[in-house]
Amino acid sequence: MAHEDDTQAVEAYQPSAGLAVPVSDPVQNPGLPPHRARMTDKDPKAEKAAVRTVYTLFYLSAAASIFAVAAYMLFPIEDESFLSIRYNNMFIGLGIAIALLAIGIGAIHWSKALMSDKEHVEHRHATRGSVPTREAAVKAFADANEDSGFGRRKMIRNSLFVALGASILPGLTLFRGLAPMDEDPVHLLNHTMWKEGTRLARDPEGTPIKASEVTLGSAFHVIPEDLASLGHDEGYLEQKAKAIVLLMRLLPEQLIEREERKDWSYDGIVAYSKVCTHVGCPVALYEQQTHHLLCPCHQSQFDVTEEAKVIFGPAARPLPQLPITVDDEGYLVARSDFREPVGPSFWERH
Template structure:
């Protein structure tokens, strides 16, 4: 409570500065204080409280069931055949399970906080220095009170169902890790060879139209695939081969390629080709900044300098993008000199 002579308690105050002029000062807006506490239905009706508790743990167990369904859907709707229908079904049913699992946890947690936990308002004074031992003990008691008011330690069904829902919500994600790498295949071996070979023309993605060197202008960036890729059917591993062989083609002035940091014999008149697969976790490197000659991976912001052999200049990528050796054929079309000379894709495949 403020002192009775406190100027904030007066409606008006008069101040006389050294000039002798009287200045009338209005007091700031008074603190209205906390509004009267409104009791909830669950505070006054034990039956309503029981219904709220049942609703919360039912939502948490629904989340558990949805997580189990997501795992089952991953197995019931496999995508091994590579067909577009199976991919859509797998994504749909697995996604619905994960979405429902997370949504049920969120709704249950909100309903718990609004209908079951204590909602009384209080003011807690704070200070910047370490408190005394008595203050620290008071803080421990505050945690104990919070546990009692939230019901986390007392309401076993709510607590246990929440823990079960949180644990189960992680399982679908762990299950999906199964599809991150080919089964029964050495990843290093699989990523060491692509469709590129000597004399194969570079073609536009997805049209499959070969590219002449004269069509690659300064500052441009082409998304490129092997010309022979268009002959593959989707059931013959089209997506897998494209994911490994996809390339970005750019043209710089020849004197912008830093000597010693570029394999000049792998370029043609300033035209360079690098794997589009980021060496961090395999995301597509798709953004090219022609003024700085930087390539950006949008997933984790790794940046590569094209003028310096696609060297990493920022981000978590561990090594430069693999370069595709190129030249031109007798008709002026860009062709590969060979396959990549190192594995494409994430560097962690090469770790042992």
């Protein structure tokens, strides 16, 4: 930093000569206070203490990352109880948060207490890939290495590498939960709680729905009636995620159906899986005038009048249709389970 009443000689680029030569260029102090040496600059013990603090924080980060991985294994959520989900999220999140926070605090303390804190004036010059320019770039890296101490402070450098490497482990571990590896995904998604005779019920009340209650333009979020009585510790969330359905009524003449699907609807009432075939987001928006279903995540659109075929967006296949009819009491019931896997189509390419 240039101090008050000080002048300094700087290097300026001379295009005619093709190299940098020192020229006299007085730089006046703009009014900044004189540079004050830090305690770590004056006291070797303080410097060593700062070094210990930094690498301890980095090793703490590594330990927290390993703790997050351990928490993933110690608090599984296969049973889907709310308590196990809470513990799983809390301890994994706590481990990742401490890991990232320790890296951040350690890096800041390193820069504040140990890296050079002197200010410099750098004059711009024409950009040119000359030999002196390349040499100057190498020197700049060497100076930065010397100022930061990265090359000579082995404990800090090595602990940083350990912390950064360990911070990746929780993310890699969590990828394990994105897909069931012990069972065939297509088989899991090809079977839901729907079966012949299961009544369609409102979500979340579990109240059965009569065909007479479904009016033109209406849309019902539907679950199997049996699901409403299933305990939350017995796979409720998993079963609901696979079985949830959207129910709508159109004029029968508006439906364009293949011959083999003529009996899959009832008097213009159709039921389709609510799980988008792109990445599994909930298809929750129904346009009454156009009879289109919209997925809000990536804007895939499906035409209800034509077997929920894809008319826009990244979805690769139509929404699976649930075959329905009515029972003796007029309640809507399923004819069978879905005839194809529900959810994202990439499961079929597993």
